[in-house]
Amino acid sequence: MVEFELEGTEQYALESYQWLxxxxxxxxxxxxxxxxxxxxxxxDQTLFIISMRIKQSGSKRPLYDIADTESQEGGTFITIKDESYAPRLLSNLWHKYGRERVQQLTRLEIFVEGAPVEEITDIRLDPEEEVRSQLLDAMWRLLPEGLKVRNEYFNDDVMTIVATEHGMTVDFIAEAQNVHRNMIKGPEED
Amino acid sequence: MYEVLMFDGGVHKVDELLDLIEDVGGFILQRTQIQVMITLTIAIPGEDRPLIEKKAAELGGKIIEVPLAGTEIAVIGPTLGRHHMPHPICDIAEHLRRYGAITIVMGLARGRGRKTCQISAAEKAIIEEYDAAIFMLGNFTECVTHEKIDLYKDIQIPVVTVIGPELESLPHCEALVCGVGRKVERMRRSEEIAKLEEIADRVKEVIDKRRVEIDEDPLFVHPSEIKDALEDMEAVQVCLRPAPIVLHVDGLRVKIPYKKHVKELEELEVYGHKLKDIAIISDCRLGDSTMIKIKTKAEVEGKVR
Incomplete structure (x- = not known):
């Protein structure tokens, strides 16, 4: 369940944007x-600030969770079970072993030359990057279309966007940074 | 006065109904046949309605009220961006079609924002070609009451405004429906459908008021009578666009190019009068179409004498 904190001058607008x-x-x-x-x-001030804290997804996802591995002559054969992780796994393997040693045989089958199966099984994939990009997309979908002047603040767990229509004022930026800081600290330290 | 109704039934012996409609001086506005089922949108003299209803019952069909038939309505959003389309604008347009209206959806070029929202003269002129306009203005009271109302301030056709926040009234519009703001999904909950019904009711009221105003100085002919004459034109018969003739409360939109067919249209004979004498024929702002605005009886008879 997402925890919402609403602040503003129009109750309908706040509730409807929460629902949206x-x-x-x-x-x-x-x-x-x-x-x-x-x-x-x-x-009344044409100010819209949204700050979002990403839930810690715990540990990275181990490879055996998303693919089957099999030791073969000259390397390891990987069969991907969860296709959504395929691009990240491929880029991870490229990074670790180089493109010349990683052969993508079919959409879900990869052969890595000269890599022992134990080493491959130890790989863990980080879903955070994709989550961040999806959440950013959600925030962009939500922001009113007319508020084109935007500033963004982000760290590992928190993303904040302040949007207005004409000129971004120092006060708006200060308020957004304050919201961002408080969001990083967490509710108990507000 | 003509009444526009819809017959929904089978094709068996439907010719008897068609003959009766012709005998009472009525018109077929639209005919849609799907295998053995047929839907007819008809315009008949109001006093002959019991006859038509009796015949429809005899054929096992039913007569449905389509209060918005013979109207073309524009549903307008601030932009065509995904913030406003397809929901709720297309939901409103789709719902009005159930009441017989032909609807179009339009997004303004620069309608988003607060101080920056604007409407061009060309956009206003396009909107004014329709019978009524529905403006969808969003969730912020401050924005709607201070800036967005200027979008439709000078529009010369009836405007129904749809907004999210609850307000008593708004200036410059004929009707106001509150509680429909931005949506990211289809309006299918019971309370949302009730809101769509409310919008349709407000549009019906606005259109009825317009019809009553027209009846005070009635049109020389009903638009469906001109439609009947236009259907004999070759250009209309070969026109492949959907609904080549669209009825308006006080005229028609014919989807054939104005420049190419204006002479032919002017000379078209309707009840012994040339069309140019009983209507104002003009180019349409949107697409290769022609607008026909029917003159009132007083205008035509004054000129004839």
Whole structure:
């Protein structure tokens, strides 16, 4: 369950944008990846701030979770079970062994030359990068279309966007940075 | 006064109904046949409705009220971006079609934002070619009440405004429906369908009011009578565009190029009058079409005498 904090001058706008974000996250299948959201909406000042804290996904996903491995003569044969991890696994293998040693035989089959199966099985994949890009997409979908002047702040767990229509003021930036800092600290330290 | 109704039934002996409609001086506006089922949108003199209903019952079909038949309505959003389309704008347009209206969906070029939102003269002129316009304006009270109302301020056709926040009234519009803001999914919950019904009701009221105004100084002929004459034109018969003739409350849109066919249209004979004498024929702002605005009885008879 995503925890929402709403602040603003119009109750309808706040509630409707909370509902919109919930539907967008659900539509994209990433509701479980968000821990906390703070929305600051002040239409009278044309200010829209959204800050989102990503849920810690725990440990990285081990390779045996997403693929079967088999030791063969001259290397290891990998059969991918979860296709959504295929691009990350491939780029990881390229990075580790070089492109010339990694052969993608079919969409879901990879052969790595000269790599022992134990070493391959030890690989762990980080889903965070993809989550971040999906959450950024959700935030862009939510932001009102007319608010084109935007500043973004992000670290590993928190992403904050401040948007306005004409000129970004120092006050807006300061408020967004404050929201961003508080979001990093977490609710108990607010 | 003509009434526009829809017959929904089978094809068996439907010729008897078609003959009866012709006998009472009515018209077939649209005919859709799917295998053995047929849907007819008809315009008949109001006093002959019991006759048509009796015949429809005899044939095992039914007569349905289509209060918005014979109208073309524009549903307008601030832009064509995914923030506004397809929901709820297309949902509204689709719902109005169930009541017989022909609807179009339009996005303004620069309608988004607060201080930066604007509407061009060309966009206004295009909107004014329709019978009524529905403006979808979003979730922020401050934005709607201060800036967005200027989008439709000068539009000369009835405007129904649809917004998210609950407001008592808004200036410059004929009707207001609150509680429909931005959506990211189809309006299919019962309360959302109730809102779509409310929008349709407001549009019906606005159109009825327009029809009553027209009846005070009635049109020289009903648009469907001109449609009947236009259907004999070769250009209309070979036109492949969907619904080549669209009825309006006070005229028609014919989807044939104005420049190429204006002479032929002007000379078209309707009840012994040339079309140019009983209607104003002009180029359409959108696509290769022609607009026909029917003059009132007073205008035509004053000129004839």
């Amino acid at each position: 974000l919930q539907r967008i996250l659900m539509d994209m299948g990433i509701s479980t990846m968000v821990e906390r959201v703070r929305l600051v909406i002040r239409p």
